[in-house]
Amino acid sequence: MAGDLEKTELVMLTPGDFEEVAQLIERHFLKRNPLNIAANETSAECFGDSFGLRIKSSLESGFCVGAREKTTKKMVGLKLASVGRVDQLCTRDTERLRGKSVGCRILAMINVDAEMFQHVTSVLFLLYVCVHPRYCGRGLARMMVQKVMEMGRDRGIEAMFVQATNTLSARIYTRLGFETVKSLDLSTIADEMGLDLSLIPQEETIIKLMLKR
Ligand SMILES: CC(C)(COP(=O)(O)OP(=O)(O)OC[C@H]1O[C@@H](n2cnc3c(N)ncnc32)[C@H](O)[C@@H]1OP(=O)(O)O)[C@@H](O)C(=O)NCCC(=O)NCCS
Structure with a gap:
């Protein structure tokens, strides 16, 4: 049954939320995100240590927002973000190209x-x-993205970017x-990347690098 948005609250996520965040990402991102499905990378183990390390470093950045049910405190949505210098971000993507994950190599192509x-x-x-399927289609993802953007602006962030791998998130x-x-149209690299x-x-085959200044 669909969940009522008024029964949820937005919360700041911290490193203490790691286990719950990793579980939600594995269940409700990796298993539903088109790029992960097409690459057959729908579990955390496909990414080795980099999965946990990436989540930990973004939780440490202080720019991550979650949504919890008010009564049960269960996490039903999340939006992670990381802050960095431009040179660090470009180096990170070069490293991704060397990584084994097909999804990461593809994202590095729209670097x-x-x-x-x-x-x-x-x-x-x-x-x-x-967002947990029970709460989808009610504006929760948009609210969380907006909150992260507000925090960015308040803390003097000059630009933001995202790699959108699904039409709803791009919207x-x-x-x-x-x-x-x-x-990048995945159909142009499907054979090469398996x-x-x-x-x-x-x-759902178009992935986009999107910027806001
Ligand atoms: C993508 C995702 C986060 C969207 O979460 P959500 O809370 O349902 O999104 P919102 O309710 O904020 O809706 C965002 C837009 O999508 C539309 N939308 C949401 N669900 C929809 C549906 N089932 N059908 C059509 N449109 C839908 C909304 O109307 C809204 O568009 P609008 O601003 O033009 O009105 C969620 O579907 C999800 O967790 N997907 C799996 C993980 C994933 O693929 N993440 C994105 C990778 S970049």
Whole structure:
């Protein structure tokens, strides 16, 4: 049965939330995100240590928001983000290209580069948004993204970017003022990367690098 949004509250996520966050991402992001499905990478173990390390470092950044049911305190949604310098973000993506995960190698193909952030030093990288199916379609993902963006602006962040791998999330970012600066059609690299596109809807094959300054 669908959940009532008024029964949820937004909370700041901290490193103490790690176990719950990792579980929600595994159940409700990796198993539902089209790129992970097509790459057959729907469990945390596909990513080795990098899965946990990435979540931990973003929880430490102080820019992560979750949604909990008010009565049970159960986590039903989350939006993670990491803050970094432009040069660090570009290096990280080069490292991803060397990694074994197909999904990470594909995301590295629509990578940020220093030219996109001229005169900008601190950038917020938005990653992982997911909502428990019971609470989907009620604006929860948008509320969490908005909250993270507000925190970014309040703390002087000059630019934000996201790699949108699903049409609903791309729609949220577009409505919040993000612009697409690069896109990649998975059908052009499916054979080379061993993707099974028959597992995902046809309209879910475009992934986008989106920026907000
Ligand atoms: C993508 C996801 C986070 C969206 O969460 P959500 O809370 O349902 O999103 P919202 O309710 O804020 O809706 C965002 C937009 O999608 C629309 N939408 C949501 N669910 C929809 C549905 N089932 N059908 C059509 N439109 C839908 C909303 O109307 C809204 O559009 P609008 O701003 O034009 O009105 C959620 O579906 C999810 O967890 N998916 C699995 C993980 C994933 O793929 N994450 C994104 C990877 S980048």
